[in-house]
Amino acid sequence: MYRSHNCGELRASHINTEVTLSGWVQKSRDKGFVLWVDLRDRYGITQLVFDEERTPKALMEQAQNLGREFVIQIKGTVIERTSKNANIATGDIEILVSELTVLNSALLPPFTIEDDTDGGEELRMKYRYLDIRRNPVKNSLIFRAKVAQEVRNYLSNEGFIEVETPYLIKSTPEGARDFVVPSRMNEGQFYALPQSPQTFKQLLMVGGMDKYFQIVKCFRDEDLRADRQPEFTQIDCEMAFVEQEDILNAFEGLTRHLLKEVNGVEIEKFPRMTYDEAMQKYGNDKPDIRFGMEFGELNEVTQHKDFGVFNTAELVVGIAVPGGNAYTRKEIDQLINWVKRPQIGALGMIYARYNDDGTFKSSVDKFYDQDDLAKWAEITGAKPGDLICVLSGPTHKVRTQLSALRMELATRLGLRNPKEFAPLWVVDFPLLEWDEETNRYHAMHHPFTSPKPGQLELLDTDPGAVKANAYDLVLNGNEIGGGSIRIHDKKTQSLMFDYLGFTPEEAKAQFGFLMDAFQYGAPPHGGLAFGLDRLVAILGGQETIRDFIAFPKNNNGRDVMIDAPAPIDDKQLEELSLKLNLKS
């Protein structure tokens, strides 16, 4: 038996107990006549003590030779600690050690195993097993497990059945790029790893499973941006015989449960907003509503003056920055430069200071008088002491730019408190979105999303205006979930594939099984998927997902710890009937 207790459980009530503990040497403090060792395991830290008076010489020497991260087992007696440590749960006691066994020695770790480490990101990923010993990473993984377990408990109690769908499926050219898996037994053919279990969960609805969920890995072979992973985890859900309202209620219930169980936060009813409203008020389909700074559209009150920039703009829109009048001229110039950076792309920014005395001072005083600016203030909700920032240009572009500015300023103003949670349903998403690259409409959500009743006819005349029964759950400015009511009849699904540019042959080859299924009695159905990695990070009050993933990959999709991907044997290639065809 390696231990009688763990390193987080001994208290004053255990004094005089003989115990056996095992763990890692966190650190030693050697005063010559007395030596303390902090022994660490998953559960906490317990202080060991060795001293000249009570510890045999050989044991004292053995203790003095312990290095950081050595794995040891000790036997000893729990004694009262002379100077208590209120910072740790075991701070009332220490162990007077009578026997010490080194279970494994350790090289000096390449970075310090402390809450604040000196290790850079790549180094920590290479030695991830050491990084996981650090509280911030360890606790994030434990937190993730708790969230997942709460999801399962809640959904199971609500009658959802977790069903495992296959990982070796079929590649579809639509959407993001698939990872493929060559089949040895079916020469020249490939499986694909699922980007989501979308079609399978729909088939489960056709199969009468009714309330399905799964916490499942999904895969996308995309060029990785920071904080994207080629494999990620989804909470995937689907229900039959439901309307949008049923789904929103079901998963609002789940999210409310998580906020309560995991964060101790109770939120009554989540607000809802249409996509159009979100774009108009926040320039963003995932607005952070922890703070205001809503957009005010100023076309009516800025045009018909002599300011050509505004007169010719499709949209003139501003926000009030709380207390922003305190900014110096230099700080405002820096803001202007910030919005003009290529990543944001604004051509400039007009501003108006709202002085405490009720007067205004703007960068366009030549064109707008105090009454004009008072209207700006009214529309943007500015108060004395605020700064009004105004951008102008093509509607979608300028909204995106002002949204970026709004988020940046909110961050600077400390309005994005990670301990505050503001969920929001965004509903009535467009069915289609225009893709500049391919010069055509694509399914905004996916090709299985149902248009709103009666809107199918708009497809030919005004495709961009067709709204779908599609919705996102937004939390603190992040999309944490999204879904839709699906098409459940073959005719509409064929029409949709046709509209999205599939030939009938392609549609049949790729999704024939789904359209077949729709002919055998498909119920109305819909669902939603949460991104677990992001959800967990936000609930955990963090911006980045990496610490919530046990073994993440870097931005090149590499696992730098195991050094994957890697070349494979010629024999393996041969068995798979493949040859390399290197470009370089």
Next chain:
Amino acid sequence: MYRSHNCGELRASHINTEVTLSGWVQKSRDKGFVLWVDLRDRYGITQLVFDEERTPKALMEQAQNLGREFVIQIKGTVIERTSKNANIATGDIEILVSELTVLNSALLPPFTIEDDTDGGEELRMKYRYLDIRRNPVKNSLIFRAKVAQEVRNYLSNEGFIEVETPYLIKSTPEGARDFVVPSRMNEGQFYALPQSPQTFKQLLMVGGMDKYFQIVKCFRDEDLRADRQPEFTQIDCEMAFVEQEDILNAFEGLTRHLLKEVNGVEIEKFPRMTYDEAMQKYGNDKPDIRFGMEFGELNEVTQHKDFGVFNTAELVVGIAVPGGNAYTRKEIDQLINWVKRPQIGALGMIYARYNDDGTFKSSVDKFYDQDDLAKWAEITGAKPGDLICVLSGPTHKVRTQLSALRMELATRLGLRNPKEFAPLWVVDFPLLEWDEETNRYHAMHHPFTSPKPGQLELLDTDPGAVKANAYDLVLNGNEIGGGSIRIHDKKTQSLMFDYLGFTPEEAKAQFGFLMDAFQYGAPPHGGLAFGLDRLVAILGGQETIRDFIAFPKNNNGRDVMIDAPAPIDDKQLEELSLKLNLKS
């Protein structure tokens, strides 16, 4: 709102309630003046009634036109049923329908959606979404979800943390064949899909995670035998600072919990048996101990006579078949032919009838007298009325043959009751096993398994005799789990790789990260993995796993429903820097 209640919930207490139900038309019975429709959903069946007196003519006609598997919504009143149906939970009531909406029509299903269907296996797999509507499949999937949830609840309560390990890892030539995934971003390189998260769970132990579990998909590109799937699910577990005893107790607890919660069976303490004992008593390392028929070794009492076959045999071994003396001569001849089939491969079988009067009649009366045969009976535990079956030959071969015969006879005798559960730990597995094909020793469990203390030295002199801290959990003659105490120091691990034929370079390239990790303070650790598919099937009292998998693949590794694997675009191949290299 599609429904106020589901099809399994209405009772006599609901009589006179107005309800809305949705579901599938299971079947109709049309008597002309009255028409009953069985409406089905996941939760049950509710009878709908339409009759001349109370149903408007148009609605009656609408109902008459319903086909099997149509998806409908009805409104109506719960009324008392004149002839109650005790077979279904809603059998006291029926719904007098006032409104009927066809939500979706249905083609005639290719097989009947009944508990006993007329569909063959391939047809049912092609239309799996219809097969899932059948109770046996639907209930199996729900049962599986319950088992998985119980596993998670139990392990979480015991302090285990579920950690997700990566699916895109590195190919290792050792063991079964990997499925590989070409990397687009790392030209000419491949990920592999995990055969198990073995090294990652060990790294989690090095990382201090201590008690890990995961229900996780694993992948093996093997030539498929019946009832094997290229992707399968494991309950994967690992613990640090443990000895074998701790692990057996932990997962005996889990299994006991499942048997109790899922099957209502309470089992106190699981018996344990060494591998050697299992082989000797049952000729099998996963013996079914629901029944006796233990092997009796007869060398001592059969040799030194004139029967050459036995005299030259390495092992002479028999079993007593309860009541087998009732077999006719023809039936015994059939048994002899059965063991001589190529799949079993025995050269013949000697038998002795144990008559009710205490006398014996054997096929070798020429060589053995009544006293000799009485000894056979004593050793095999035969009683009057039994049949003693004896095989002889090389030890391992003859044990395997007699084990097959024992299982076959037990099945015929109805001794393998699927509602009875007999778990068994088999411990002290050999570290290595001889592989005829490659003419060398392989790791029996895997190369990370630790030899028993002090046995490492035997490796050079008697490798086959080295025992490992490796164990299997056997349930009703099936291995449902297996594991070991792992090596946790670099030196032993290097030695093991060396012994298994890895060059130091290969060992470093493949498992350098693990051996590195062992240098930074690796704790003693060990674990176990359960095969979830098989575990669920056995707990569910079934022999085959397919009905417990939502979307299984056929014996060629194909998903015949979605028709995968399939060829991919040239563009995809090009992006992956691959060319097909077809043999045919």
